[in-house]
Structures are given as structure tokens and as C-alpha cells.
Amino acid sequence: MSQLPRVRSSDGSPDTPVAAAKTYREGIIRPWPLWAPRFWHGMPLNVWLSLAAEHRWRASPSRWGLIVTITMAATFNWLAARICEARFGRRFRSPPITPPPLFLIGHWRAGTTLLHELFMNDERFCCPNYYKCFAPSHFLLTERILTPALSWILPAKRPMDDVTLSLDKPQEDEFALLNLGAPSPYRRIAFPITSSPHPEALDLTTLPQSELDRWRHTMRRFLNMLAVADPRRPVLKSPPHTARIGVLTEMFPESKFLHIVRNPFNVFHSTMRLWLSLHQGHGLQVDRGDTLEEYVFEAFEQMYTAFERDRAKLAPGQLHEIRYEDLVADPVGQLEEAYKQLELGGFETIRKSLEKEAVTMKKYHASTYRPHSRIDAEIARRWQPFLDRYGYAAP
Incomplete structure (x- = not known):
């Protein structure tokens, strides 16, 4: 079982945010390989140049080689996107009519x-995979050609845990929106030092109207392209969408939301390691993590302030909530209840495949952490409303 490292506290050992970040970083299971593609390799040239110019191209010297390869890939992406537009533009501007999305938040x-992976047992649903989210501007043109060529350079597992990676596995659509140029908190991963220390483009209501309109347009464009590739009901998983249910239900009034929660003490420590692993593997600046601890606190608070504000806009039967701890204990029962509450139907067709998944899940061991007095006290203080609503207690 992998364990998050102990972050020491009040006995004379490191307890500053930088020292804590260093300790979390030491717990990353496996670094991102030098030869593997970064998120930014999927951006078209105009999107990449905009991102780099925003930060005045201030990459760390050890990342200058990536700047070159990303610019080369971005040029290819721009050309491929133009060809894709010429070939498929009429189709994704008038896409097939698909059932409303199911959002996993x-x-x-x-x-x-x-x-996300459990829902892929249901053949009535489709989802964007790694390749579609990595190359959203031209996957209709290039997926069949480039997937075999790129598969061999993708790491077998994610840096922060033992979840396997594959270009055909489900991926979160936030990366597609990012690479299409929509406002996204993930832009911070590229330039963590020169980015704002506060979450941006998480709660979309904080954006100027022009930026919000651009986000909506990009979201619709990607879903239209996805519908051309696969007209089944899309299942979309993206943590930032937790803060966007108000905007999403305005765009897709008949959409459904399945919200999963987990012990916030585990979530905080695991999220710290997630961001540090992404900065280490995909960042173009070498980040010490000076502001990351506060960023994680603020992002959680902004996310759930927006979620609680907008959940009242949802109709009965549009939102269902489950706890991670209950899901891993009884995946079949929890999914059956979710299908019932969201009126998805057809659960019996996937029961047997879910029962097989449940056996496999028992072999997986989630990362754990050892309590850290200062951070855990801050979690209990700042996230108390969440703890109370979902029945969690301090360790």
C-alpha cells in the first residue's frame, strides 16, 4: 500500500508550507518520464502562444527543451485543426442530437x-478518452492514425497513484477545454510561479461576460465534436464542474449530476501531492510549492461555495450524491441507487460486469496519510460546513 509521507509539525521539524510541499513531493510514486508528452503538446499554436505570452515565456532553464517541442507540436496541431475543420466542420456545426450529458462531479x-470508469460498463454511454482530451482540435481527423504511434510513449500509470494510463481510457473534459483555449484553472499547471496564487476560472460566474461566453462556446464545440465521433449519451467527469453546475444546467437543462464526496482530510493531502506531481511533470517552471497549500484550501472553498449556491437551481432527480467510502465498500449497490435516483434505467444490463469490477477493486489500495496537526486543524476549521453536511470527523 502506498502511503503519503508524514508531514512533520510542532516538534522542531519542518512545518512551513514550503517544507510541507517538499515532503509531499518526496512521496510522489513515480516522476513523469522526460520523453512522455505534456498537456501542452496538444494545444494548437494560437492557444499555446497565448498561454506562453501571458507569462512572457518565463520557463525555467531545465524546461527550455519542452518549450521547443511544444511549439513544434502546436504548429502541427494548428495545421491538423485547419484540415479537420475543412473536412468535418459542417458535421460538428450541425451534430447528431444526443441525450443530455451526465456529469460526474x-x-x-x-x-x-x-x-467514470465504472460508468463505462454501460454501453449506452460514451466518454471522451485521453486522446480526445489531449488533441481536441483534431481528434476526428487523427485519432485512429496517431493513437498507435503515441501509445508507446505514455507512462503505464499516473505519477500520484496506481491508476493505469491509456489513450483509450476515460479522461476529464477539462483538459479538452484547456487545449481548446477556454478559461481553465489548469493553465496554472504550466506556469505555477507566475500564475495567480488564487483559483481562476473555477467558479465561472467570476469571469467577465466575454470569457464566460467563450467558455460556453468552447464547451459546446467540444461536445458537438464528441457527438460526431460517438452519438451516445456523454458521461463527463471533471472536478472543476463541481463549481459550475449553475452554468451547466443553464446550458443543458435536462442534464444529470452525480456528486461524489470523500473524507476531506484524505482529499487535502492527496490533492497536495496531485498538484505537486503535475507541476513537477508538466510545469514549465520549477515550483517549490510556496503558495500551494493556501491554493488547495481556497479552491475547495470556492468550489463548494459555488456548488451550495447553485444546487437549488437543480430539479428533483437531477442530482444524486454518494460517498467514496460507500462506493468502494459496495460499488454495485451504490451505482444501482444512483441509477434509480437519476432515472437512468437499464441497470440490470450492467450488473454482472459491475460485480466483476467489484472483485478487481478489492485489490486496489488507495493512498493513505498520517495526521498532521497544523494542517488537519486548519481543515477542520475552514471546511467545517462540508464535514457537517457529509458526516465526516477530524482524525
Whole structure:
């Protein structure tokens, strides 16, 4: 079982945010390989140049090689996107009519990936895979050609846990929106030092109207392209969407939301390691993590302030909530209840495959952590409303 390292506290050992970040970083299971693609390799040239110019190209010297390869890949992506537009533009501007999306939401490290993979047992649903989210501007043109060529350079597992990676596995659509140029908190991963220390583009109501309109347009465009590739009902998983249910239900009035929560003490420590692993593997600046601890606190608070504000806009039967701990204990029963509450139907067709998944899940051991007095006290103080609502207690 992998364990998050002990972050020491009040006995004369390191307890500053930088020292804590260093200790979390030491707990990353496996670094991102030098040869593997970064998120930014999937951006078209115009999107990449905008991101780099925003930060005045201030990459760390050890990342200058990545700047070159990303610019080369971005040029290819721009050309491929133009060809894709010429070939498929008419189709994705008038896409097939598909059932409204099912959104899987919840904070990072709360179990949304597990939910996403469980739902793929239902053949009535489709989801964007790694390749579609990595190359959203031209996957209709290039997926069949480039997937075999790129598969061999993708790591077998994620850096922060033992979840396997594959270009055909489900991926969160936030990366597609990012690479299409929509406002996204994930832009911070590229330039963590020169980015704002506060969450941006998480609660979309904080954006200027022009930026909000651009986000909506990008979201619709991606879903239209996805519908051309696969007209089944889309299942979309993205933690940032937890803060966006108001905007999403305005765009898709008949959409459904399945919200998963997890012990916030586990979530905090695991999220710290997630962001540090992403900064280490995909960042173009070498980040010490000076502001990361406060960023994690603020992002959680902003996410759930927006979620609680907007959940009242949802109709009965549009939202269902589950706890991660209950899901891993009884995946079949929890999914059956979710299907019932969201009126998805057809659960019996996937019962046997879910029962097989449940056996496999028992072999997986989630990361754990040892209590850290200062951070855990801060979690209990700042996230108390969440603890009370979902029945969690301090360790």
C-alpha cells in the first residue's frame, strides 16, 4: 500500500508550507518520464502562444527543451485543426442530437475517476478518452492514425497513484477545454510561479461576460465534436464542474449530476501531492510549492461555495450524491441507487460486469496519510460546513 509521507509539525521539524510541499513531493510514486508528452503538446499554436505570452515565456532553464517541442507540436496541431475543420466542420456545426450529458462531479481525489470508469460498463454511454482530451482540435481527423504511434510513449500509470494510463481510457473534459483555449484553472499547471496564487476560472460566474461566453462556446464545440465521433449519451467527469453546475444546467437543462464526496482530510493531502506531481511533470517552471497549500484550501472553498449556491437551481432527480467510502465498500449497490435516483434505467444490463469490477477493486489500495496537526486543524476549521453536511470527523 502506498502511503503519503508524514508531514512533520510542532516538534522542531519542518512545518512551513514550503517544507510541507517538499515532503509531499518526496512521496510522489513515480516522476513523469522526460520523453512522455505534456498537456501542452496538444494545444494548437494560437492557444499555446497565448498561454506562453501571458507569462512572457518565463520557463525555467531545465524546461527550455519542452518549450521547443511544444511549439513544434502546436504548429502541427494548428495545421491538423485547419484540415479537420475543412473536412468535418459542417458535421460538428450541425451534430447528431444526443441525450443530455451526465456529469460526474466532486473535488479532485474524491473518486471521480473511479466513477467514470465504472460508468463505462454501460454501453449506452460514451466518454471522451485521453486522446480526445489531449488533441481536441483534431481528434476526428487523427485519432485512429496517431493513437498507435503515441501509445508507446505514455507512462503505464499516473505519477500520484496506481491508476493505469491509456489513450483509450476515460479522461476529464477539462483538459479538452484547456487545449481548446477556454478559461481553465489548469493553465496554472504550466506556469505555477507566475500564475495567480488564487483559483481562476473555477467558479465561472467570476469571469467577465466575454470569457464566460467563450467558455460556453468552447464547451459546446467540444461536445458537438464528441457527438460526431460517438452519438451516445456523454458521461463527463471533471472536478472543476463541481463549481459550475449553475452554468451547466443553464446550458443543458435536462442534464444529470452525480456528486461524489470523500473524507476531506484524505482529499487535502492527496490533492497536495496531485498538484505537486503535475507541476513537477508538466510545469514549465520549477515550483517549490510556496503558495500551494493556501491554493488547495481556497479552491475547495470556492468550489463548494459555488456548488451550495447553485444546487437549488437543480430539479428533483437531477442530482444524486454518494460517498467514496460507500462506493468502494459496495460499488454495485451504490451505482444501482444512483441509477434509480437519476432515472437512468437499464441497470440490470450492467450488473454482472459491475460485480466483476467489484472483485478487481478489492485489490486496489488507495493512498493513505498520517495526521498532521497544523494542517488537519486548519481543515477542520475552514471546511467545517462540508464535514457537517457529509458526516465526516477530524482524525
